[in-house]
Amino acid sequence: MTFSLALPDRINQGRTLFPGLLASAVVAAAATFLSDHYGAPVMLFALLLGIAMNFLSSEGACKSGIEFTARDLLRIGVALLGLRITVGQIAELGWGPVAIIVLSVVLTIGLSMLAARLMGFDKLFGLLSGGATAICGASAALALAAALPNHPMKQRATLFTVVGVSALSTLAMIVYPIIAHALGLSDRTAGIFLGATIHDVAQVVGAGYSMSRETGDVATFVKLMRVAMLLPVIVFTVMLTRAQTRAEGGARPPLLPWFAVVFALLVLVNSTGWLPHGVPQAGGDISRWCLVASIAAIGMKTQLKELVTVGVKPIVLMVGETVFLAALALGLLQVLKQLQP
Numbered sequence: 001m002t003f004s005l006a007l008p009d010r011i012n013q014g015r016t017l018f019p020g021l022l023a024s025a026v027v028a029a030a031a032t033f034l035s036d037h038y039g040a041p042v043m044l045f046a047l048l049l050g051i052a053m054n055f056l057s058s059e060g061a062c063k064s065g066i067e068f069t070a071r072d073l074l075r076i077g078v079a080l081l082g083l084r085i086t087v088g089q090i091a092e093l094g095w096g097p098v099a100i101i102v103l104s105v106v107l108t109i110g111l112s113m114l115a116a117r118l119m120g121f122d123k124l125f126g127l128l129s130g131g132a133t134a135i136c137g138a139s140a141a142l143a144l145a146a147a148l149p150n151h152p153m154k155q156r157a158t159l160f161t162v163v164g165v166s167a168l169s170t171l172a173m174i175v176y177p178i179i180a181h182a183l184g185l186s187d188r189t190a191g192i193f194l195g196a197t198i199h200d201v202a203q204v205v206g207a208g209y210s211m212s213r214e215t216g217d218v219a220t221f222v223k224l225m226r227v228a229m230l231l232p233v234i235v236f237t238v239m240l241t242r243a244q245t246r247a248e249g250g251a252r253p254p255l256l257p258w259f260a261v262v263f264a265l266l267v268l269v270n271s272t273g274w275l276p277h278g279v280p281q282a283g284g285d286i287s288r289w290c291l292v293a294s295i296a297a298i299g300m301k302t303q304l305k306e307l308v309t310v311g312v313k314p315i316v317l318m319v320g321e322t323v324f325l326a327a328l329a330l331g332l333l334q335v336l337k338q339l340q341p
Contacts, residue, residue, distance in 0.1 A: 020065015020297070023056050024073075027296035028289060041200055043138035044166040046292045047159065050299020057300045069297035071146075075259040077290030078143040078230075082266030083275075083283030085228045096339075097192050097222055100332045104196055105229045108134035108325050115320065119313050124148060125157050126317070127237060132165045133321040136227045137199030139291055141165060142298075143230055146259065147237045155301060162295060164318040169199035172322065173207045179326075180211065187211070189333060191218025196226065196329045199322075228267070234260045 027049045035042035056062040112130025113123045128148070132141035145158040176198060180190040191208055194215065198204045201223055208219030238260075270280055 017065040017068050020056070020062040020067070021069055021073075021293075022065070023053070023062045024050075024066060024069040024293040024297045024300070027053060027300075028293040031292060031296065039206075041138070041166040041170055041203070042292055043162055043200070043295050044170075046296040047162055047166075047299045050296040052299075054300050057297075062300075066297045066300050069293055070301055073290050073297070074142055074294035075146050077287045077294060078139070078146060079259040079262035079266065080283045080287035080290065081139065081143075081227060081230065082263040083270050083280045083287070085224050085267050086271040087267065088271060092221075096336045097196070098225065100192065100196055100329060100336065101222065101225050101229065103332060104325060104328055105134040105226065105233065107328060108321060109233065111324060112317070112321050115317055119317060121313070121317075122153075124237075124241070125314075127240070128157055129161050129164070129314070129318050130321055131233050131237075132161050133168075133199060133318065133325055134226070135229050135233060136201060136223070137165045137169050137203075138162045138295065139200075139227075140230055140233075142291060142294060143234060143259075144237055147234045147241075149241050155298065159298060160314055161318070162298075164315065165199045168318065168322045169203045172198045172326075173203035176326070177207050177211050183330075185333075187214040188218050189337075191215040192222050193329055193333060195219035195222025197326045198223070201227070231260055231264055231267075234263075 028046055031042050031045035031049055034040070034045045057066045109127060109130040112133070113126035116126025116129070117123050128141060128144050131144045132138065134140075141158060141161040145154065145161075148154060176194055177190075180193055185193060190211055191214065194207050194211075195204055195218065198207055198219075201220075204219050204223040205216060209216030266283070269275065
C-alpha cells in the first residue's frame with residue numbers, strides 16, 4: 001500500500017525534475033561536442049554554456065531539475081569515480097611516487113589554507129582551491145564543494161575554482177612537457193611529474209602521450225592515484241566543518257557523506273576483479289557525464305557578474321598553488337632520485 005501511494009509521488013517528482021535534467025544534459029552534450037572538436041576542457045565549456053543559460057534557473061519549469069542536477073547528480077558522479085581506481089594500481093606504483101603524491105597533496109592543501117587566511121579569505125576557500133589543484137582539478141572542486149556546508153559564497157567560490165583550475169590545467173598541458181624536456185627527465189620521471197602536477201585527467205593524458213607512450217601510461221597511472229586521495233581529503237573536509245559548526249553551535253554534518261562511502265566501496269569492489277571488463281569503463285563514463293551536467297547546472301545557477309567581482313587575490317592564490325605544486329614535485333623527484341640505489 002505504501003509503495004502504491006509512493007509511486008504517483010515519484011512519478012510527479014520525475015515530471016518536475018525532468019525539464020531541468022534535460023536542460024543540463026543538453027548543455028553537457030554541447031560542451032562535450034565542443035571539447036572533442038576544439039580541445040579545451042569540457043568542464044570549462046560546460047560552465048560557460050551554463051552561465052549563458054542562467055535564465056533557466058529562475059522561477060520556471062527547469063528550476064527544480066537544475067537544483068537536483070547541481071546537488072544530487074554531482075554526488076552520484078563523485079561516487080562513481082571510485083570505479084576508476086584499484087588498490088593494486090596503488091601498490092604497483094611503488095612507495096616513491098605514492099610518497100610524492102601524498103606529500104604534494106598534504107603540503108599544497110595546507111599551504112593553500114594558510115595563504116587563504118593571510119589573504120583575508122575563509123580557510124575553506126583555500127581548502128577548496130588547494131584540493132582542486134592538488135588532486136584532480138574541476139572534479140575535486142565539485143567533490144569538495146559537495147562536502148562543504150551551505151554558504152552564501154559557496155557557489156561563487158566553486159565556480160571560480162572550476163574556471164581557474166581548468167584554465168591553469170590547459171596551460172600546464174602545454175608548458176609542463178616543455179619543462180620536462182628541458183630538464184632532461186626520463187620517460188618514467190616525466191610521467192610522474194606530469195601526473196603529479198597537471199590538474200585535470202584529460203590534460204594529463206594529452207600532455208603525457210604527446211611525449212611518449214610510456215610517459216602517457218605512467219602519467220595517467222599517477223594521476224589516478226591523485227584521484228584516490230579524494231576520499232581522505234573529503235573526510236578531512238567533513239571533520240573540519242564538523243569542528244567548526246560545533247564551535248559555532250550549528251548542526252554538524254555526518255562524518256562520512258554517503259557519496260564518499262560509495263566511492264570507497266567501489267574502489268574496493270573494483271580491486272577484487274569481479275566486475276565485468278566493461279563495467280569500470282561504463283561507470284567512468286557515467287561519472288563524467290554526471291559531473292559535466294552538474295557543472296553546467298551550477299553555471300545556470302550563477303550570474304556572470306558574481307564571477308567578475310572576485311578581484312585579483314583569488315587568481316594570485318590559484319596561480320601560486322599551481323607553481324608551488326610543480327616546484328614541489330620536481331624537488332621531491334630529485335630527492336627520490338638521490339634515495340634510489
